[in-house]
Amino acid sequence: MTEKAFQDFYPDNLSHCYGCGRLNENGLHVRSFWDGDETVCSFSPRPYHTAIPGFVYGGLLASLIDCHSTGSASAAAYRAENRPMGSEPPIRFVTASLKVDYLRPTPIEGPLLLRSRFDEIGRRKVIVRTDLFVGDLLCVQGQVVTVRLRDEGSPATDLGSHDRTA
Amino acid sequence: MTEKAFQDFYPDNLSHCYGCGRLNENGLHVRSFWDGDETVCSFSPRPYHTAIPGFVYGGLLASLIDCHSTGSASAAAYRAENRPMGSEPPIRFVTASLKVDYLRPTPIEGPLLLRSRFDEIGRRKVIVRTDLFVGDLLCVQGQVVTVRLRDEGSPATDLGSHDRTA
Numbered sequence: 667m668t669e670k671a672f673q674d675f676y677p678d679n680l681s682h683c684y685g686c687g688r689l690n691e692n693g694l695h696v697r698s699f700w701d702g703d704e705t706v707c708s709f710s711p712r713p714y715h716t717a718i719p720g721f722v723y724g725g726l727l728a729s730l731i732d733c734h735s736t737g738s739a740s741a742a743a744y745r746a747e748n749r750p751m752g753s754e755p756p757i758r759f760v761t762a763s764l765k766v767d768y769l770r771p772t773p774i775e776g777p778l779l780l781r782s783r784f785d786e787i788g789r790r791k792v793i794v795r796t797d798l799f800v801g802d803l804l805c806v807q808g809q810v811v812t813v814r815l816r817d818e819g820s821p822a823t824d825l826g827s828h829d830r831t832a
Numbered sequence: 833m834t835e836k837a838f839q840d841f842y843p844d845n846l847s848h849c850y851g852c853g854r855l856n857e858n859g860l861h862v863r864s865f866w867d868g869d870e871t872v873c874s875f876s877p878r879p880y881h882t883a884i885p886g887f888v889y890g891g892l893l894a895s896l897i898d899c900h901s902t903g904s905a906s907a908a909a910y911r912a913e914n915r916p917m918g919s920e921p922p923i924r925f926v927t928a929s930l931k932v933d934y935l936r937p938t939p940i941e942g943p944l945l946l947r948s949r950f951d952e953i954g955r956r957k958v959i960v961r962t963d964l965f966v967g968d969l970l971c972v973q974g975q976v977v978t979v980r981l982r983d984e985g986s987p988a989t990d991l992g993s994h995d996r997t998a
Contacts, residue, residue: 682882684889692880714858716848717926723850724927725898729891760883761890764932 671697672705672737675752685733694726696733698741698780705738705794707780721771722778727806728766731796734780735810736761739792743814746787759792759812772798772805790814837863838871838903841918851899860892862899864907864946871904871960873946887937888944893972894932897962900946901976902927905958909980912953925958925978938964938971956980 673686673696681687686696698707709730717723739759744751772778778798785793791813798806839852839862847853852862864873875896883889905925910917938944944964951959957979964972 680884682885684881684883685891687882690880690882692878712858714856715850716853716856717850718846719848723895724930725851725891725895728894728898728930728932729889732891732894761934763934764890764894764930766894766930768927768929 672741673697677756680758685729698734698737705782707734709778711774722774724768731808732761732764735794736812738782738794739812742784742787742792758815761810762813763811765809767807770805773800776800838907839863843922846924851895864900864903871948873900875944877940888940890934897974898927898930901960902978904948904960905978908950908953908958924981927976928979929977931975933973936971939966942966
């Protein structure tokens, strides 16, 4: 795929995430894109990502929703500020709260498609709502509350002091 | 560790879970135990389980909470029915809904300790509330609604038809 994903624009020091960091050799490499006003992500589980044989592990599904949501939040914030993705200073969001509803078992054969829309796009907080499909089958729904990192240089401090109700 | 974990009692066909299946060679091998009326799980993240360097990936934390909760639900149901764990027919729970609040970044050095109590122990539904610590530092809280598999022989059918409000 030649199109750049949201995650391809993350600065190097924020690209070590197990879920979506391009520099994490062991990671999942979640990649997210715009589709109109929604965002999408496709992912093919590995054979060992099982819950019960034949179905995808719920923790993996939560992980995909998590990383796709923080990436989507970043993209939405760049768009809201009329800035090209990757322009300085970087805009990054982290997860304050994650909610996942497992509607039915998710078949492991097909690629998973995540499709997200925004319940809220605020300066400090973005709320992302995701439907996860296999083919036409809606299997999982997620809602992620993300908060913006204030300063790229000190994510830990910022994470530690974030106001989850901001 | 010689003490058997909850997950050691799962029947083979339910032991392929990426999070907690003892037969999944690539998995996390979550192991849970009683501590009085609470349940506990200790887990040491791998170096690549990073979010931002130095801190644990949120999707891993959600995964640990998920598997520890379904295991705890099973153990609670056996105890409620005065049955030894592993006695036939097996009692297994799956996740209907998962909620995780990330209170602060979770340092990756120390072992993670999950400690859980039960908000509800019903015949078909068990709700598990978890605090996740590194040392004395409370980093993450989770709430998982689990539902019981009706029939060990047909988990997929049962999963597909479960009533999440049951």
